[in-house]
Amino acid sequence: MSTVKRTWIVNGERWTLDVPPARRLLDALRQDLGLKGTKEGCGEGECGACTILLNGEPVVSCLVAAGQVPDGTEIMTIEGLEKTEGGRILQQAYIERGAAQCGFCIPGMIMSSYALLSKQRNPDDGTIREAHAGNICRCTGYEKIVEAVKLAADRWPAP
Numbered sequence: 001m002s003t004v005k006r007t008w009i010v011n012g013e014r015w016t017l018d019v020p021p022a023r024r025l026l027d028a029l030r031q032d033l034g035l036k037g038t039k040e041g042c043g044e045g046e047c048g049a050c051t052i053l054l055n056g057e058p059v060v061s062c063l064v065a066a067g068q069v070p071d072g073t074e075i076m077t078i079e080g081l082e083k084t085e086g087g088r089i090l091q092q093a094y095i096e097r098g099a100a101q102c103g104f105c106i107p108g109m110i111m112s113s114y115a116l117l118s119k120q121r122n123p124d125d126g127t128i129r130e131a132h133a134g135n136i137c138r139c140t141g142y143e144k145i146v147e148a149v150k151l152a153a154d155r156w157p158a159p
């Protein structure tokens, strides 16, 4: 199978790998780089479990082909996010508000939360719901997630 060489900045580290161009970015991250924090739910772009950040923008990695991701792209997964202050604030807020139950949706959900709060420090409820519209949670009913994001917003570090 033919491959392409790609060099990305993943969680702040430079990685070069040879990948089949059509390989899903989700698989490249989980299997080639061993970053298993990103989850696969539907595999069809519907659930948001596989959400990561590409150059700061949330995307579902099951729908992205590795060959489409240019050299130099900054990729952040939940493993990188938990090393950031914002990531730690979000995790703590999710715990305090009881927003994580089975936990399967949480890595993708928190990536969407982080993308939102990185751009908007005081989002209202509607904006929070909209920012997480692509992330499905079967357990929490979403209200606790909204409360967790609001708590994290109150604690968000100054720019």
Ligand code: FES
Pocket: 039, 040, 041, 042, 043, 044, 045, 046, 047, 048, 049, 050, 051, 060, 061, 062, 063
């Ligand atoms: S696994 Fe990617 S959106 Fe569901």
Ligand code: FES
Pocket: 099, 100, 101, 102, 103, 104, 105, 106, 136, 137, 138, 139, 140
């Ligand atoms: S906590 Fe179970 S799916 Fe969200």
